[in-house]
Amino acid sequence: MKSVVIERPGELQLAQRADLQPAHGEVRVKVKFASICGSDVHIWHGHNPFAKYPRVIGHEFFGVIDAVGDAVDSHRIGERVAVDPVVSCGHCYPCSVGKPNVCSTLQVIGVHRDGGFSDYAVVPAANAYLLPDNIPDRLASLVEPFTIAANITAYLQPQPQDTALIYGAGPMGLTAIQVLKGVYGVKRVLVVDRLPERLQLAMENGADRTFNNADIPLAAQLEGVQPTLIIDAACHPSIMAEAAALASPAARIGLLGFSGEPSTITQQSLTSKELSLFTSRLNSKRFPQVIGWMEQGLIQPEKLVTHYFPLHDIEQAMTLFEKDPRTCCKVILQMS
Known part of the structure; x- marks a missing residue:
């Protein structure tokens, strides 16, 4: 599979990596669209203090579940999902008071663990949220920024x-x-x-x-x-x-x-x-709320999008996002 990998600060590659298999409690998502965030650029340049290298970046992404691990219902295969990048333990003090976004062992997909600028991503099943049909594929990666x-x-x-x-x-x-x-x-x-x-x-x-x-x-x-x-x-x-x-x-x-x-x-x-x-840091399980807003038409994510790029133009897309704030807002990558 093709993945955007930051091997070390300043070194961005579109690399071939081994196919992923979901572990216990995980699903594999065939990524369709992903959007670029400033934090992706910061990881590229070594300015994100939390990133671990090498890293497949991307925490705003959407796709279809095509495989499940143990303890995950196989009926989930085929679901269209937006992925919450916040991975928390569920039992520390912050988690117990409804703030998994500052979990004591917080991991962020695309920062601490591999993310969605890739043909496939594996994520906890609980982090993959089913999308209604009226949220189009081309806008579905924008659930995360609205959270x-x-x-x-x-x-x-x-x-x-x-x-x-x-x-x-x-x-x-x-x-x-x-x-x-x-x-x-x-x-x-x-x-x-x-x-x-x-x-x-x-x-x-x-x-x-x-x-x-x-x-x-x-x-x-x-x-x-x-x-x-x-x-x-x-x-x-x-x-x-x-x-x-x-x-x-x-x-x-x-x-x-x-x-x-x-x-x-x-x-x-x-x-x-x-x-x-x-x-406020990240989001504390706000995906259902934002998905509901999109479904009801209360927010218009299409107003943010200025550019689409194929994945193989990742460096051009990232550079445009970083260097041209006058004409560029949200840049969305199409995987294949």
């Missing part, structure tokens, strides 16, 4: 009367816009970014107003508006302090970033307004 927005909004509990501010109009920010508008009915969603093309995408995905802070600070453009809900989908360490300064009293702030750089913020800036700060 990131599902996770943070579950903590933030958006309300229709909120004034929401999203930092960043990349894929994470765009999914957040769609979820806030389509699922929660938030009436006013503001988005800030430094690229006009990305701000145009934000409008197309439902934003009510956009701001370009490349030259003029956001605070000077808000005209006194104090957001009651803020999501940092740009993930720069300076954002947390600015978000706290701009937020309304009693606002909620959600952080998605993984930077190792320090953020400078005072206790006073948080407690004086009694701000609530939430952090």
